[in-house]
């Protein structure tokens with residue numbers, strides 16, 4: 001499958017059409033942004049790491065009954081995926097309070113939540129991805145009731161599979177962001193990425209941050225943290 005025209009360039013990836021209309025190619029970049037694009041930088045090697053980590057975790061999810069857009073890895077930073085229409089929601093799954101939740105509710109980062117929390121944000125950069133609830137989603141027609149139920153069920157299942165798997169690698173899954181897409185036949189599948197850009201990964205023992213918070217908060221050791229995640233998950 002060959003790339004044809006570039007359809008879209010986002011903050012972390014480019015998406016290309018291919019010679020087959022049912023497939024796209026995603027190409028991961030080393031560019032890093034935070035705070036809705038206000039902070040910009042480069043994380044050397046990030047594109048390859050995020051591509052490989054995403055595909056590894058999506059493969060694991062497929063094996064556990066969660067359908068994804070993954071078809072196959074084409075090169076260190078490029079992957080063939082099913083063409084989907086992205087559902088304009090960011091699904092945030094939280095196990096431990098951190099980031100915006102810790103701030104909003106006045107919780108200390110690292111506070112264990114009594115149960116898993118799901119949040120939905122409307123995917124719109126101009127509006128800063130505002131948080132919305134089920135009523136907004138149904139009223140705006142961003143998903144049907146059945147789709148929303150499926151997306152919520154998949155998100156909780158993904159949390160379970162990933163939390164267990166990552167714990168084996170000495171990583172605590174604090175929170176993460178998911179995006180779903182709809183194939184031409186209406187099937188809901190997991191799309192986008194699952195990487196240190198979109199998850200909070202803490203070392204299970206030391207609680208050292210191994211994710212994009214190192215970039216957001218100028219903690220240093222950004223590249224090393226991404227490499228460490230690749231090493232723990234893919235053994236290299």
Ligand code: UDP
Nearest residue numbers: 092098099100101175176177197198199200
């Ligand atoms: N997240 C993301 N993209 C976004 C917003 C959040 O990937 O546009 C991820 C983020 O990396 C974290 C989780 O979702 O793992 C929860 O993020 P939070 O709401 O705490 O926002 P932040 O503190 O990142 O602004």
